[in-house]
Amino acid sequence: MLDSTDAHVVVEGLVKRYGDRTILHGLDMTIGRAETLVVIGGSGAGKSTLVRHLIALERPTAGRIVIDGTDIASLSDVQLAKARRRFGMVFQKYALFDSMSVFDNVAFPLREQTKLSEKDIREKAMTKLKELGVDHAASLMPSQISGGMAKRVGIARALVMEPELLIYDEPTSGLDPVTSRTVDALIEEMRERFGVTSVVITHDMVSAFDIADRIAMLIKGRVVALGSPAEVLAVDNADVQGFISSSGVDVKRFEHRGNRKTAAELAARARERKAGRAE
């Protein structure tokens, strides 16, 4: 299905141990450019550990992570810092800097990683806050806003740099259903507008089946199912079937998602954009 030149992220034989506990038992997967991969699985399955490896927050015990054809373990500090400008992450616990206002949180990556003027930074950051419906909280401190709002600010901060690879660790957990759908729409929009490759961890099966090109299911540090939503639904594995049926998702829904653009189309557009930027 995936043309190998279109692979954005390749995970090869990823093993992670903490002490004598093995958390990830040799994972292999390829994530295509502009693809949305949804990672599902119970708590403690190793989902966060997996995605933390993708942006080099953790070092593999064994195996490799290859992004854009480069093994990220081979990068120097400076090269890695440069590569990270193209990554964004929405953290499970929001990870807002509590010494800074909401606005400064969203402006932070722009101030650190770009040479934009303060005026442009203000405009970009406020636009993102507005898109997520939290612009009214711009001058508040993170301790003064609710968990749902903090989550949206965390998303705004990850999106503001318009990265090529965006990782969302449970972006909708703790949000009301309406806001959750807004977040799903945003994930879709980032993909459609900018050809972003997304890896989304979620417990929200509605969201999973709505936004996924492919779904990876992790149980106890092993990939037990990997494929399109239809393929995952058809997997002949009691654990997988149990997980899906207990989530109560309407299996028929995902079959009528209308005409989403394919990852290949979007990847082609992302490459054009990149070429345009390089000039």
Added chain:
Amino acid sequence: MSDDEASKRPGVLATVFAPAKGLLEEVGTLADLAFHAVLWGARPPYRVSLVVTQMEFVGVQSIFLVGLVGLFTGMVFAVQTVYGFRRFGAENMVGGVVALTLSREMAPVLTAIMVAARAGSGMAAELGNMRSSEQIDALETMAVNPVQYLVVPRILAGIVMVPVLALVFFLIGIGGSWAIGVWGMSLDPGIFADRIKTMLVPADLTQGLIKALVFGFTVTLIACRHGYYASGGAVGVGQATTRAVVWSVVAVFLIDYVITSMLTTV
């Protein structure tokens, strides 16, 4: 790993040397963090405003305590030395002896302990919270080196502010001992001041300031180490805070002896 193996087959040697091994590992971790702090501190960008914020934090957190402890330390010393020296009619020496003790030992050591208790514990708790709420990971993801952003400013603040605070401790301590000696125990104010002038040489102040500087580095390094590598949620942050203070205090006394024996020729 080998820790676990050792606990499965507890040999006598393993049991005896376990704490020593732990201590060695601890020193290794500290040296590693210090190395990275120097490395990243030397690289731009230089985050002056963060250093200023931390200097304010260390100063504001500790100045009242340092002044108070300095005052009482000076007062107690005056009473004790007058009591002791009167036995052989040497109470004239009190001013000088108090000044020597305060500048060489009391000011740097007690200031460092106050800073460890107030600012150090605060740093460990703050960094520990940032670790457990993934803020440190977020910094890294945004291509900002967390050691440069968080650890370097705190250590610099310690290196600058502990000597400043120790000087405050010293001056207030002298004031306290003067007040007790002159007003409370009717020593001659002229002789008291004169003995300070004749007995206290620049080397005494230098030794005090060198100690304060090294303690400032040590206390903030240990606080950052425990906060930065905290794990295990709120409980872990609590433990990190306690450990930061305990190990800072132990390190201060240990290093005090080392510096004293290096700088003092008897």
